[in-house]
Amino acid sequence: MTLRFFNTLSRSKESFVPREEGKVGLYTCGPTIYNFAHIGNFRAYVFEDLLKRYLQFRGYAVHHIMNLTDVEDKLIRTCREKNESLKTVTARYAQAFFEDIATLGIVPADRYPAATDHIDEMIELIKVLRDKGHTYESNGSIYFRLSTFPGYGKLSHMDMDQLQQGGSGRVDSDEYEAENARDFALWKAWDEDDGEVFWETELGKGRPGWHIECSAMSMKYLGKSFDVHCGGVDNVFPHHENEIAQSECATGEMFSKYWLHCAHLVVEGKKMSKSLGNFYTLRDLTEKGIEPLAIRWVLLATHYRQPNNFAFDAVEAAKQSLYRIRDFRMRLQDVRGAGDDLGERCAECEAAFVEAMDDDLNISGGLAAVFDFIRDINRRVDEGTVSEAGAQCAIALLDRLDQVTGVFSPPQADEVPAEIMEQALERQRARRNKDFATADAIRKRLEADGWIIEDTSEGPRVKRA
């Protein structure tokens, strides 16, 4: 079985063959840092994290670039409203973004280039396009002339003649002075609403269009042609389509070989919106006391091309699943003695996991393989047929697969406080004396403080509630 991904370009699953053996250039569209990111955004970033981790697990050296969009219409509007500079706003939300991805256990990209640090590269790219006759100027802005790129539409599979102009109801005609409404801006001439946000360049005073940053930065760090480009489905058109147009017209080479897009997230079955009161940033959820890894689980556990329903019941289920795995690990750590070394069973589980994941990241199948394994090993531990080496083998397997999922990790190594431990031992003494009233009282008291005691043959086990 080979690794296969659904490529938006062909609308079919294709065997994954990177351009250079063993190496993958990965570009993922990052956030516009004008606000806190919401969980829909993180659905995409968690999907991309899973993709990257799995590629690494399969032995590829992944070079991952994620851009930060730090100049854009909404951002400029935010600056005006808050009367703050562009840098002040973007610095704040960039930091929040990095905190959030750490919270969710997302492995950082190799580099997070910001658009405003790459104005020169964008200018150069626009000049190449201009020299090749793909642009025109109108009132100081520079537009890409779509009619010069016959391949336009190959990603989104849309027939330009069939599209209803303004079908989305989002076109503000005042903003557009293009010859054809679908021509997009490479460079936008300054106007007074832009305030202090502008660059004096040989293309004039203004700022870059949105799409050009991804072309300029991906090509700078990954080359004219690279392997995988990701984003949410809403980016397919026009953003990624425009990136292809700009990039391929400039270089004459294929831009990205594979395009992977994740579906949207809905909350409790409904589109997330502020008016429905179901709009959540990551911070909104953690402030409610929801465990970050349970959020990661929910975002991860649905196949990336399926709409993901973020339901609070599902969050609770995810938390229970996390605990089941943690308890399993704790149990394994207490296994002593001789028995089965589980080498074969562990290999079987890993093979089932890989087989599922190779098929376009079928995470549900992968998780099922792990739960099958857990139930099987728990049974064997009950029977006392697992050796200490076998238990360690199982733990090592979880650690290895945790490199992919990020949700199989051991509990936070929060040391049980000495006084809590002392009470647990006191309860144990009471139990030995058959003083169950005292024992139960201590257990109840500790539970109220957030500690759970489980009696095992090895003595009491104390864990966080």
Add this chain to the structure above:
RNA sequence: GGCGGCAUAGCCAAAUGGUAAGGCAGCAGCCUGCAAAGCUGUGUAUUCCCGGUUCAAGUCCGGGUGCCGCCUCCA
């Protein structure tokens, strides 16, 4: 108007045309001083509806219904 996606148990969610995974919740039992954890058993699932192809359809085809996405700057 154009293009596309989705519909599987109370909830989440898989399934090359071949007995409908897995998790959570629930119920019963084992274990336990009692619990917890674990194990076992437990859901007769009209796979949205109606047709069709096939020895065989959740899966393929046609037609409905419902929800959703994109169609100029939303992951």
